[in-house]
Amino acid sequence: MVRIMSKSERLFEKAKRMVPGGVNSPVRAFEPYPFFTKQAKGSRLIDVDGHEYIDYCLGYGPMILGHAPAQVIQAVKNQLENGTLYGTPTENEVKLAELVCNLVPSAEMVRLTSTGAEATMSAIRVARGYTGKKKIMKFEGCYHGAYDYVLVKAGSGATTFGMPDSLGIPEETVRNTIVMPFNDPDRLEETIKEERENLAAVIIEPVIGNIGVVLPKEGFLETLRELTEANDVVLIFDEVITGFRLALGGAQEYYRVKPDMATLGKIMGGGFPMAAFVGKTEIMEKISPLGKVYQAGTFNGNPVSVVASLAILEFLRDNNESFYPEMQSKCERMVKLLTQVLGELNMKLQINSVASMFQMFFTEKPVYDYASVKKADSKRFMDFHRGLLERGVFLPPSQFETCFLSIAHSDKDIKRTVDSFRDALELTK
Numbered sequence: 001m002v003r004i005m006s007k008s009e010r011l012f013e014k015a016k017r018m019v020p021g022g023v024n025s026p027v028r029a030f031e032p033y034p035f036f037t038k039q040a041k042g043s044r045l046i047d048v049d050g051h052e053y054i055d056y057c058l059g060y061g062p063m064i065l066g067h068a069p070a071q072v073i074q075a076v077k078n079q080l081e082n083g084t085l086y087g088t089p090t091e092n093e094v095k096l097a098e099l100v101c102n103l104v105p106s107a108e109m110v111r112l113t114s115t116g117a118e119a120t121m122s123a124i125r126v127a128r129g130y131t132g133k134k135k136i137m138k139f140e141g142c143y144h145g146a147y148d149y150v151l152v153k154a155g156s157g158a159t160t161f162g163m164p165d166s167l168g169i170p171e172e173t174v175r176n177t178i179v180m181p182f183n184d185p186d187r188l189e190e191t192i193k194e195e196r197e198n199l200a201a202v203i204i205e206p207v208i209g210n211i212g213v214v215l216p217k218e219g220f221l222e223t224l225r226e227l228t229e230a231n232d233v234v235l236i237f238d239e240v241i242t243g244f245r246l247a248l249g250g251a252q253e254y255y256r257v258k259p260d261m262a263t264l265g266k267i268m269g270g271g272f273p274m275a276a277f278v279g280k281t282e283i284m285e286k287i288s289p290l291g292k293v294y295q296a297g298t299f300n301g302n303p304v305s306v307v308a309s310l311a312i313l314e315f316l317r318d319n320n321e322s323f324y325p326e327m328q329s330k331c332e333r334m335v336k337l338l339t340q341v342l343g344e345l346n347m348k349l350q351i352n353s354v355a356s357m358f359q360m361f362f363t364e365k366p367v368y369d370y371a372s373v374k375k376a377d378s379k380r381f382m383d384f385h386r387g388l389l390e391r392g393v394f395l396p397p398s399q400f401e402t403c404f405l406s407i408a409h410s411d412k413d414i415k416r417t418v419d420s421f422r423d424a425l426e427l428t429k
């Protein structure tokens with residue numbers, strides 16, 4: 001018997017011969033093979049074999065208006081005719097800087113980059129330059145990009161593939177990175193006080209989105225704010241996921257805790273490569289050419305990403321009052337229905353959620369940090385994931401990622417998703 005391969009399977013086989021693991025970012029690969037997408041619109045992805053999926057990965061978070069949102073696509077089309085890269089400043093960059101400063105509480109000044117990793121890397125450098133100190137602190141399970149000194153217990157891909165540390169990172173590089181458990185205020189206080197002479201910055205995802213959804217316990221972010229302030233340590237909120245997702249002003253607005261600096265990305269680009277780091281004037285003034293901290297990029301503030309960014313952020317600003325409550329109620333409805341399903345099936349799994357992000361963990365115990373997340377059964381999650389795919393629902397392919405909702409997800413989508421969850425969960429019992 002000749003087994004007929006799908007087009008995705010054939011593409012994956014071919015890709016693997018030239019591209020390491022067949023993918024250009026590790027978490028995209030899963031067993032037996034990932035589907036290859038041909039087209040995306042609203043809440044749906046369509047693969048090269050013509051299958052349609054309700055998408056909860058949404059490009060790992062950015063597509064909050066759904067795929068191919070009309071206002072962003074039109075703005076980009078208009079820009080393309082006028083050129084795509086100038087190497088000079090533009091009026092739109094100034095407009096975007098003004099908008100970001102208006103929307104994000106900690107943003108007094110802003111520098112644009114192309115990716116979230118560049119934003120966090122640059123923010124850390126600025127914090128070091130500003131304080132004249134060397135060490136940084138990060139939290140287990142928080143991901144800030146795939147570069148040397150933050151790639152320690154970094155969640156998502158690294159967690160899925162069991163490589164919290166990567167080969168190719170010199171020990172010396174991570175010697176200045178202190179890693180702390182999330183949600184442990186006592187150890188935090190002890191360590192910050194002990195290290196205050198050396199500690200330049202603390203960087204944190206205020207809600208962790210890179211090991212599934214993990215929420216800060218009440219008072220944790222406030223304690224972190226007080227301790228960093230009292231010990232002259234720069235507090236950086238990495239809001240690459242939470243920015244424009246938890247609220248228009250991000251987690252810092254949602255939790256009312258204002259960091260010294262913040263990083264933005266993902267949603268900010270409306271589906272194009274765009275990110276930023278922002279902060280107090282006093283700190284941001286250290287950046288070249290004004291100050292002595294070097295930061296640069298050919299594609300920083302490129303005209304295409306900037307118009308995409310303006311289109312989405314202006315839309316979110318203009319619809320702020322209805323948009324975020326609507327997103328939240330979609331997510332609450334989803335979580336409520338999923339909880340009912342778990343009850344009907346007599347399964348005790350954990351669901352964490354906030355605003356329009358959620359994840360179901362295959363464990364019976366509450367999940368509040370890296371250690372508790374690691375107790376979740378990722379093999380069972382992947383069986384469940386496969387069951388969902390067969391039913392036309394696509395979740396990010398890892399227990400340690402976050403499911404996102406978009407405004408394009410309809411009540412019907414949610415209903416169908418919940419039915420699919422029920423069927424797929426029954427398979428894993």
Ligand SMILES: *Cc1c(COP(=O)(O)O)cnc(C)c1O
Pocket residue numbers: 114115116117118120143144145146205209210238239240241265266275
């Ligand atoms: C995705 C992500 C990054 C890295 O952004 P890239 O655009 O992939 O470089 C940094 N921080 C957080 C919290 C992220 O989720």
